[in-house]
Amino acid sequence: MTPARTRIVRAPRGAERTAKSWGAEAAKRMLMNNLDPEVAEHPEDLVVYGGTGKAARSWEAFDAIVRTLDELEPDETLLVQSGKPVGVFRTHEWAPRVLIANSNLVGDWATWPEFRRLEQLGLTMYGQMTAGSWIYIGTQGILQGTYETFAAVARSLDPSTGSGTGEGSGTGKGTGTGKGTGTGKGTGTGKGTGTGKDTGSGKGTGSGSLAGTLTLTGGAGGMGGAQPLAVTLNEGAVLVVDVDESRLARRVEHGYLDEYTQNLDDAVARVMAAKDAGEPLSVGVVGNAADVFPELLRRQHAGEVAVDIVTDQTSAHDPLAYLPSEIAFADWKAEAARDPEGFTVKARASMARHVGAMVGFQDAGAAVFDYGNSIRREAELGGCERAFAFPGFVPAYIRPLFAEGRGPFRWVALSGDPEDIAKTDRAVAELFPDDAPLRRWLEKAGQTVHFEGLPARICWLGYKERHLAGLKFNEMVASGELAGPIVIGRDHLDSGSVASPYRETEAMADGSDAIADWPLLNALLNTASGAAWVSIHHGGGVGIGRSIHAGQVTVADGTALAAEKLERVLTNDPGTGVMRHVDAGYERAAEVARERGLNVPMMTPRP
Numbered sequence: 001m002t003p004a005r006t007r008i009v010r011a012p013r014g015a016e017r018t019a020k021s022w023g024a025e026a027a028k029r030m031l032m033n034n035l036d037p038e039v040a041e042h043p044e045d046l047v048v049y050g051g052t053g054k055a056a057r058s059w060e061a062f063d064a065i066v067r068t069l070d071e072l073e074p075d076e077t078l079l080v081q082s083g084k085p086v087g088v089f090r091t092h093e094w095a096p097r098v099l100i101a102n103s104n105l106v107g108d109w110a111t112w113p114e115f116r117r118l119e120q121l122g123l124t125m126y127g128q129m130t131a132g133s134w135i136y137i138g139t140q141g142i143l144q145g146t147y148e149t150f151a152a153v154a155r156s157l158d159p160s161t162g163s164g165t166g167e168g169s170g171t172g173k174g175t176g177t178g179k180g181t182g183t184g185k186g187t188g189t190g191k192g193t194g195t196g197k198d199t200g201s202g203k204g205t206g207s208g209s210l211a212g213t214l215t216l217t218g219g220a221g222g223m224g225g226a227q228p229l230a231v232t233l234n235e236g237a238v239l240v241v242d243v244d245e246s247r248l249a250r251r252v253e254h255g256y257l258d259e260y261t262q263n264l265d266d267a268v269a270r271v272m273a274a275k276d277a278g279e280p281l282s283v284g285v286v287g288n289a290a291d292v293f294p295e296l297l298r299r300q301h302a303g304e305v306a307v308d309i310v311t312d313q314t315s316a317h318d319p320l321a322y323l324p325s326e327i328a329f330a331d332w333k334a335e336a337a338r339d340p341e342g343f344t345v346k347a348r349a350s351m352a353r354h355v356g357a358m359v360g361f362q363d364a365g366a367a368v369f370d371y372g373n374s375i376r377r378e379a380e381l382g383g384c385e386r387a388f389a390f391p392g393f394v395p396a397y398i399r400p401l402f403a404e405g406r407g408p409f410r411w412v413a414l415s416g417d418p419e420d421i422a423k424t425d426r427a428v429a430e431l432f433p434d435d436a437p438l439r440r441w442l443e444k445a446g447q448t449v450h451f452e453g454l455p456a457r458i459c460w461l462g463y464k465e466r467h468l469a470g471l472k473f474n475e476m477v478a479s480g481e482l483a484g485p486i487v488i489g490r491d492h493l494d495s496g497s498v499a500s501p502y503r504e505t506e507a508m509a510d511g512s513d514a515i516a517d518w519p520l521l522n523a524l525l526n527t528a529s530g531a532a533w534v535s536i537h538h539g540g541g542v543g544i545g546r547s548i549h550a551g552q553v554t555v556a557d558g559t560a561l562a563a564e565k566l567e568r569v570l571t572n573d574p575g576t577g578v579m580r581h582v583d584a585g586y587e588r589a590a591e592v593a594r595e596r597g598l599n600v601p602m603m604t605p606r607p
């Protein structure tokens with residue numbers, strides 16, 4: 001076995017491939033790219049991001065996947081079971097080259113202790129969302145979504161912009177949906193009672209910007225590390241708390257964070273000065289959020305600090321990846337391994353204090369939202385009775401986008417040439433000349449985003465938009481304008497690909513939050529439509545037992561066949577998001593279906 005710590009993986013670059021098809025070559029390069037030290041948070045353990053989200057079960061499994069992909073015929077399909085290659089089957093050239101199932105467990109067994117028992121036996125792996133499905137692109141992958149969320153927060157704080165955020169009616173819909181009822185294992189506590197846009201306190205500058213506001217958040221890891229840059233791109237000041245100094249240092253190095261300090265007083269003085277001056281500034285502070293958030297709430301009450309927005313992206317979805325305040329940073333891994341159950345109790349108690357302070361900030365007039373890490377549920381299990389007093393970010397800010405099939409469309413230049421991304425950025429801006437926010441985003445991203453691993457870009461596009469970009473990229477590859485093929489994928493966090501009652505499907509209009517047929521249909525349809533690889537995962541984002549979700553990746557290699565596949569996959573995939581929201585009763589989704597010609601058999605009136 002190769003000693004893990006000496007292993008450095010980096011994807012090959014360029015237009016020459018060693019695999020027999022670009023589908024297999026792309027899957028291989030993206031697996032390797034996920035483990036590139038520039039990209040992965042802990043590559044030595046095969047951990048890409050999101051607590052323990054891994055790209056392959058073991059280094060032996062990694063080597064076997066790479067070898068198999070190089071040998072795979074263009075009419076064969078490799079099956080990967082939780083990070084391990086388990087079979088190669090004869091299919092056909094329209095079929096995916098890889099089908100992936102990660103972390104799936106039967107309902108009654110879907111708990112962290114059971115998952116860990118099976119993981120210890122070497123039988124499964126935590127795939128998070130894009131770690132085990134080989135389409136993570138570093139912190140940029142969440143940056144635009146985070147930027148858009150904070151832009152929506154800015155608008156909600158500033159009634160003068162009048163553009164409205166969130167779904168409005170959705171904020172009250174979750175009341176009484178009672179998670180877990182009927183499953184025999186939930187506690188049945190109501191959720192979704194938050195009021196997203198009602199929490200605005202009228203701060204802001206009259207321009208929908210965050211200038212003059214202060215955001216407090218936790219977690220500067222692979223995904224959470226996007227928060228400081230997303231706030232400063234919206235012109236605000238932000239304080240981010242992380243227990244791990246190395247994470248803060250990495251975000252400074254990659255340009256996602258302006259500075260960090262060990263000293264809370266200094267950090268507060270810096271961000272308050274920036275807030276008062278209306279200047280953007282991000283400051284990290286080394287500390288435990290379970291201690292720092294309550295301390296800052298005390299200072300807020302004392303008038304020593306004025307926090308306007310509060311959220312969090314520590315790895316709360318996995319209690320072993322959240323450091324309890326009474327355990328020293330140096331003892332974290334050993335304590336979690338020694339007594340996982342005891343550690344979980346401590347982590348949840350800390351999260352209860354952490355979330356209790358977030359509720360206190362909301363009571364004091366701040367806009368507070370859960371940022372997709374299930375911290376409210378963990379805090380509730382730790383004894384915080386009002387944990388669900390504030391909303392999740394999807395019902396508060398994102399659902400209107402999902403109703404249009406809008407979601408995180410990302411692409412990667414297999415050439416390794418940053419110029420390919422610059423060219424595709426311009427092409428996307430030209431394709432959608434009327435979409436001013438998109439053009440603004442592409443411009444800002446081009447100026448500020450530091451590439452991690454293979455050059456990549458993300459932007460949010462909707463139904464009957466994404467395939468236009470895919471086809472354009474394919475033409476650019478075919479004409480030789482780009483130096484190599486383009487991989488096109490997305491997060492599992494998308495409009496039609498996930499069931500996650502604490503996040504993407506929180507407070508659905510028809511109460512269908514926990515119905516997981518939708519992501520499975522999404523994966524089946526993408527498989528039937530010509531995707532290069534398709535994945536079905538459990539537990540990403542919010543933890544084991546709390547989500548089921550699917551991913552797809554396509555490849556623009558410049559061929560006519562690729563164009564046909566791209567057109568179908570990139571139309572059908574976001575189409576399932578519109579379909580899902582039509583079915584749940586969202587009028588905007590029905591309008592989009594009618595306007596853009598999506599056939600939903602029981603929709604009234606039909607298109």
Ligand SMILES: NC(=O)c1ccc[n+]([C@@H]2O[C@H](COP(=O)([O-])OP(=O)(O)OC[C@H]3O[C@@H](n4cnc5c(N)ncnc54)[C@H](O)[C@@H]3O)[C@@H](O)[C@H]2O)c1
Binds near residue numbers: 041220317324541
């Ligand atoms: N909102 C979204 O769209 C979205 C997307 C992806 C992931 N997530 C979720 O966000 C969370 C973070 O993801 P990530 O990829 O950044 O994870 P990560 O594991 O890379 O980083 C988590 C960070 O939290 C820090 N941390 C842990 N306990 C802490 C404590 N008590 N106080 C302060 N800091 C603490 C860790 O040191 C680490 O830097 C996960 O729960 C993930 O599932 C949300």
